[in-house]
Amino acid sequence: MSTDFQNARVALGARLRELRVEAGLNGKEFAARIGWQRSKVSRLENGKQTATEADTDAWAAAAGFLEQASDLRARLRGLESQQRSWRRQLAAGHRPVQDRYVVEYQQTRAVRGYEATVIPGLFQTPDYARYLIDANITLMQSPRDTEAAVAARIRRQEVLYEAGKLFRVLLWEGALYAFVCPRDVMVGQLDRLVGLIGMSTVELGVVPLGAPLPLTPKHGFWIFDEERVIVETINTELCYDSVDDVALYGRVWDGLDTAAVYGPRAHRLIARARRAIAPA
Known part of the structure; x- marks a missing residue:
């Protein structure tokens, strides 16, 4: 797995964690709400597993931030390496790119x-x-x-x-x-x-x-x-x-x-x- 891909995946996980925290739920509570094992929530938040669009859509819904679903999908599309189009990377704005750089x-x-x-x-x-x-x-x-x-x-x-x-x-x-x-x-x-x-x-x-x-x-x-x-x-x-x-x-x-x-x-x-x- 390329370093750039993993960095972007970790940045996406950090954003997922932010949404969960903003929803006022701990990991166990969120897993119960979304209907997943607690381990999956942890793996996604820590960049240990690559989310699917279905995962990010479900996450946005469970956190009560449906308006963030398109942002999360765009971040997923940014999980590329070697050559990455700025237009595609910036589909969700500049913050996801800056988060990856962090x-x-x-x-x-x-x-x-x-x-x-x-x-x-x-x-x-x-x-x-x-x-x-x-x-x-x-x-x-x-x-x-x-x-x-x-x-x-x-x-x-x-x-x-x-x-x-x-x-x-x-x-x-x-x-x-x-x-x-x-x-x-x-x-x-x-x-x-x-x-x-x-x-x-x-x-x-x-x-x-x-x-x-x-x-x-x-x-x-x-x-x-x-x-x-x-x-x-x-x-x-x-x-x-x-x-x-x-x-x-x-x-x-x-x-x-x-x-x-x-x-x-x-x-x-x-x-x-x-x-x-x-x-x-």
Whole structure:
């Protein structure tokens, strides 16, 4: 079973548990109401068993949230791997995708990432995330669940404070100047980046404009535990887990890293962008 599939299944289980709790029932009571063995309720909630559409429909009805049946069905359709259409993933809105990311980052110890045009979700402020998610909702014509999606995205950031994890992230300097939000929101976002420098779990590098590069930076990508790579395109999320693909993206990251600056030098580049956006 692929890691992505299991992460999505765990996220679905967490949502099922939320609905049961909101209904005010414990596991035994819910099992009795829905007519199942208690063990099945437990397996579904803990991501140990793949639900069917009949299961999710029955769950929504038993919890008294029939309006959630379509959301649960859409989450089921998102249990894919390797190549996942954003349109299909976002059929129930952005929150289910963000919930899956929360699980994925919780289960990962080391990440190497690169972004060329946007501040990574792992480092975003709520206001910055809100503008990005709103814009993507409009683009994809998906359900407008902005606030729930923002909350889930920010919850993902709890992993930054867990001992033993390491997030090595490279950011193209041009992303510091990309106005995807109002100036005051961008200023707050840049201040957030500065605050990450020096954290024990974060190594933030900035690839300067004009720096000699061993290769051209093409698109963002994320390497999880040196086992799989996630690449996001406009319409698709791609997952690669072959040894050759992981090694290839690792070499690309290493090449970009040779051009990146860290610590005080990265701080100066961020401060320069801040001054350009909001002159004193």
